Amino acid sequence: MGTDASSGVPGEVQARLTALAAASRRAGTAVQPPLLILGTCERVGSNWVSDTLRPVTGQHIEPFRQQIGADHPWSAANPLFSGTNLTATSTLGLLGRHWLVSFAVAKYRPDRQVVKETSLFFALPALLALLPAAPVLVLSRSPLGVASSFTRGELFRRWCYRSRYQQMVTMTRHGDSGASRFAALVPDDSPPDLAALVRLQALNTVLIAGALAGRDLAHISYETMVTRPGDALATLTTALPELAGHALAGDRAPVPPAQSPAGDDTFVTANHKISLIAGLEAADAELISAATAASLAAVHDVVPAPVAARAASWLAGGHLYRLEPPRQRTAASRPARSGTPPTVAPRYLRRGFLEVRNMLVSNAEYARFLNAISRAGLPNSHHGTYLLACEMPHERGGRLHRHRRTGAWAVSPGYEDYPVYWVTWVGAAAFAARNGARLPARAELTRLTSGATTTGNADYRSGDVTPVTEPGADWTKIHHLLGNLQTWCCDGPDERTGGPAARWLHGIAWNTPATQQAAQQPRCRHVLGCSRGVGIRLVRDGSQPVVSTSELACRLKTWIARLADRSRPLAEIDEELIRALDASQADSGLRSHVAAGSGEPRHG
Secondary structure: OOOOHHHHHHHHHHHHHHHHHHHHHHOOOOOEOOEEEEEOOOOOOHHHHHHHHOOOOEEEEOHHHHOEOOOOOOOOOOOOOOOOOOOOHHHHOHHHHHHHHHHHHOOOEOOOEEEEEEOOHHHHHHHHHHOOOOOEEEEEOOHHHHHHHHHHHOHHHHOOHHHHHHHHHHHHHHOOHHHHOOHHHOOOOOOOHHHHHHHHHHHHHHHHHHHOOOOOOEEEEHHHHHHOHHHHHHHHHHHOHHHOOOOOOOOOOOOOOOOOOOOOOOOOOOOOOOOOEEEOOHHHHHHHHHHHHHHHHHHOOOOOHHHHHHHHHHOOOHHHOEEEOOOOOOOOOOOOOOOOOOOOOOOEEEEOOEEEEOOOOEHHHHHHHHHHHHHOOOOOEEOOEEOOEOOOOHHHOOOEEEOOOOOOEEEOOOOOOOEOOOEOHHHHHHHHHHOOOEOOOHHHHHHHHOOOOOOOOOOOOOOOOOOOOOOOOOOOOOOOOOOOOEEEOOOOOOOOOOOOOEEEEEOOOOOOOOOHHHHHOOEEEEOOOOOOOEEOOOEEOOOOOOOOHHHHHHHHHHHHHHHHOOOOOHHHHHHHHHHHOOOOOOOOOOOOOOOOOOOOOOOO
16 A cells, blocks of 8 residues: 655554555454543543453553653654644654554554553644544543642652643743643743642643544543442443453452552552542642632633533542541652572573573663664664653653763663563564574463463562562573563564554563463554563574674664655565564665665764
8 A cells, every 4th residue: 555655644644544444344354443541630540441441452551652752743742842734754754754653553453452641731632633533531530639649659749740830831831822822721830739730630631621522432530430430330331342241340449459569659550449538738638629720710711611611520529539648659769679689690491492581681781782782873762753662761660761961871770680671672673683582472472371370570569570580589490481571572463454563462561460361362562662561581493693783773774764665554664674673584685774865864
């Protein structure tokens, strides 16, 4: 299928989706749009929704907000964002355009996918343009409940919400006319933290309500999840009929049993609750109530009455909470280790015809790889689109950090021997090739883990990953065969209808159920996707030579340059890359160096 590169990203997405639907009909199948879940703020109970949907859907948690950098033209964190009119390849970059198109088209599959996003603010219309016809579920929570959760975890400071507030001030005062009319919702530069948090929630809520005006949607409030779980499950089933008939947790409060994570529990929002309690001082609760009322009054002056009414209903529910003295969540700035640092060296253990590395790839190993490939001239970030690893702040779960001035990569202190995550399939496969290995096939991992039990780090029990070696285990054991992280596979579902190439994920992670059923459930992502629950396991079968860093950099740069041709099917484009990263290939087809001036300018 050919696509005119001048049509812009939404135009290319729509053209490819039309062709995808037609090809699927000819093949006797049908693709479904993803369920788009939009949170009015963080901490609105999305973990319950995600865990409930996990048995019947693919999960994609905040890819649009987290997997493109702040310098990406469409990033929700970019204060210069001005809409989807910025679609020129010269603005997005070749890799940037390909990521956006692949991200969108990959979500339209025969098996339903779920995309959950939060706090997109003025970037929300861009996401809606990328996912046409997607049904929408809105999750909300009273500002009082959100503020309680933020206070307990000191999240306003740790997640840099002051900077986010200043971004909104900049955009509404100096941005385009569409943003400037919302200036009354962020009226001054330095309000108290809780007032700033309420204003951000109110602004995002009204932007969602406005963007979805006239559109059918489902809505579940956090308060309903806790006090009327049956009603919440009924609404969720209406939004996603595939849930009907499945054994789901509808007869109890829709949150898993209480856990006691051993480390930082910032990302564990699944504690068992049967009542609504706000851990706030009375004075803070009054401030939140006043800020909410002021924001709603301002809303009525800038949006139509139906939009204002919908936003007000999504900000309601504060009267349902009981105030209690605040208590802080355990937030470890350094990892909580059990036992001594790992002393087992990485090595390969024979299992049948396969050699399996005894431990997952660590942060320290991957940082060395990123430094080496950077020295070879290949940046990780291309106009804000990540090729090998997602660059996340430490407080958001990022453990790999690139120095802005020197470009050198380093690991968060204390996390050197923890397994790397936030890596793309491209990065995982390139790392394997550089080390004379490959990623395992899904069938190989299925055989390897059949009958195995989890290491214990699953179901949010530790709140994050634990070190690459299990306490007390020696070199003869494969560490974390199940548990800690899922891993990328070398193969994926057969794509014949025009979608992008995807690769299987396998196993159990710290934030997934600890069952064999969960481990074997088919899950996949496109090759430029990544997450906080997926890492790297290496295997060898004797056919993998070591590919030099310079050769890998050459192949990847050549592939990126060839992304200018948008006439080919997405799977064909991606398969060219997959072959280039297969170390056993005698000739990758992408070995020639990019001619001077033929590629993109470096933005590393």
